[in-house]
Amino acid sequence: MAGVDVRGMVAFAVCLPIAVVCSLRYVPSWFPPPAVETAGSSYPASGLTFSRESVSAAQPGSLPPQIANVQVCDIDGDGTTEVLACDVLGSRLVRFDRTEDGGWTETTLVDDVAAPAHATPVDLDGDGDRDLVVAVLGSIIPSDETIGRVEWFERVGDSYRRHVLLDDIRRVADVQPCDFDADGDIDLAVAVFGYARGEILWLENRGDGSFADHLLLPRVGGIHVPVADFDGDGDSDLAAVVSQHLEEIWGFENLGNGQFERRMLWRTPNFDLGSAGLVVADLDRDGDADLILPAGDNLEDFAAFPQPYHGCYWLENLGNWQFREHRISDLGGTYAAAVGDLDGDGDADVALVSLDNDWRNPANASIVWLENDGQQQFRSWQIDAEPIHLVTVAAGDLDGDGRTDLVAGSLNLRRPRERMGGVTAWFNRGRLP
């Protein structure tokens, strides 16, 4: 018996360490794994129904699309609306037409444009057709080099002829046409975003195909330069949002004869707000031009996270160049806004898209609409949670049914590399019965 005990104990002594070492990796911890913080914003599902349709999708094996801007506009002046997109990855301007069978055709309008940020169809030379004026960044990657341009693609028959209107400048983020000096031709307002240095300019059309550049404000980080008659005196003024070291909105009052007086309209001490654009709309329908400020850019971070101050701000025009701030959304990573009467009740609603919500949570919103109750109280409704990384949105009737649809573009620069899109449309199907 004693012999058996010894043999058993020897066997046990041999097997025990082997068994323990082999099974050690399967021993669970007494403690639960630590909680992992997630954040971001999601909202109740929209009472309006929208059906998503991919206009131009991410292709397997290709780099994810980088769409800097989309617009719903009449590119060729034929009375129908198309989608105009700035394709950074493909260095081109693209037109999308809705076909009768409900599909889309894609046409490259112009090739070899280095990181186009914004394009506007306009008859710049007054010859009766629509040209394209393009803000050229030169590079989507931050750079302080003088690689930006303002380019005019003159419509010649069925093609476009390139003219460089302005170069030897830093990255250009926006160009807007308008006859500022009331001499009958189209001038241009220009936002040179740059990186460490930048400026806001206007280009005076000299009538001979050349443009004279006039400095309005030496400020880095100009994103958009919307044009409107902000003071109601009958001429066109302009506004500019600058967002790099400072977060400011400036107004430039048109004094006539090509003279402007600049005024700071709004600023925040929060240098990290991340202003991402500026949209003009009369949100309260009181007859003047208000400003809509989407805020949520944090492209300076390698991997971004929504911040508590992200969202959308309505700057109500009170007259006499005074604006009152209202925060109307807290969507994390808000990057662009479009205004339209989405629910057909006669007031102006707002659509917003997000570049950097917390995408680890697949329920977080990538596109929302803010329902205006007519008294400018807004309620957020989620339209969709994908595709993600949206940086641009436009509103318009894409299918001719009288309802305001939405189209958005994705700038897929960062992780996660899933649920990615290119150009995506949401067709407004009205309220659920």
Place this chain on the structure above:
Amino acid sequence: MSQWRNITLIVVAVEIAVCGSMVAAKLLRHPAAIPIVASDDPLAAREIAALAGLAETGTAADWLSYGQALLGQGLYGYAEAAFRRAVEMAPADADSRFALAFVIDRTGRLAESIREYDACADIVPAAGSPQMQLAVYAIGCNHLRMGDVPAAERAFRANQQFPAAAVQLAKILVSSRRADEAAAILASLRQRVPLSLEVEQLLADVMDALGRPAEAFEAAAREERAESLIPLTFSSSYLAPLVMQRGINGVIERCASMDPATEGRAILATLDAIDGVGGGGDVSYRVPMTAMRVDVALAERRPEEALRLLNVLRDTGHRDGYVLTLEADAVEQQGDRQAAFDLRLRALTMTPTAALHRQLASDYEQRGDGANAAAHRGRALLLQGLAEYRKNRVEEALTLVRQSLGCNDRDAQAWFHAGELEYQLGRQDEADAAFARALEIRPGYGRPRHFLNRPRLER
């Protein structure tokens, strides 16, 4: 026999004790939060898994390393859990405290991150050390982000030795109509950080606010030759080493710094190794890796291989001036100079670099087109000159710009920049003559007009 039994009993008892303690250690370990999809980078994923294993049974330093690896992959929530464990194990470790404060900061919990930065500043051994300055600076920034300007001002005021804090303080003072005090702070800062972009930009605003337009103009003009930047946000500089520390990004960056002409084989071997672990499967890595293979193929004069790789690159949807330039070099190596020339002209519309202008000057020379050759040579020299200017090498820049004008004296931009450089050297008359020449060539040119109309200082 009983002696053997006793020995065996002792051995078994020792084994039970050792194995029991091993099992207990496992049971009592703090598990790492491991992301299900750690990364789309297989190299980084492998390293993260190994670091998680080390951390679970290791020290606070191991948890810090694990958290930093996660942070480098943008996994903030997981990194926070790791940093919290590091702080629990070593509450007096400033690096872990700072990392925890940072991750809470960047995930938008501002008040909580202020408390963590405070804790970090309390334990940093030397007052005025860089880490303490950075922590106190972050506190000020977070007060600004919360809209509490007085608290931010207090934090920046207490931390004025840190240049970014002094800049933020000056910004607050300018926006609250205390330009005089801001001017004094900027004057002191200019002694410590000469020709900094942020200081000159702010100084222009300050002088404007003080009704001194000539000095405002001078400060704004100095921006162009600013040599240094004072980073006002530090998240990129804090994260960049962590992003590059692990995984494919770091390997690609190391390859990019190698010379394809002399180290081509080593570059290809490294890229093959990445492919071997599946790293080239992700298109976002495949593009820079393919571009590097093209560089090596061109350096080794294998144009067919370069063109094959460029097709791979094009299939990813990637089109830009750089790709066109590579294609031009490849077809030229095959002997098709016309195609190379056409491709370079296309590339020029997107990326008008000095190197491309030099190449086009050479192409035009071979075609016997002296005027275009001179114009492109002039452009190349102008761009080189401007690069010198932006490093504050004004004399060298002016020499190059004058050489550019020697090639093409009808270039209004070259005349403008010659004037700008003369202005920076204090030669006002020469500057104005150059600006006037630029305007003569291009009457609508705004920048020389802006300089000619500048407010002048009584000297």
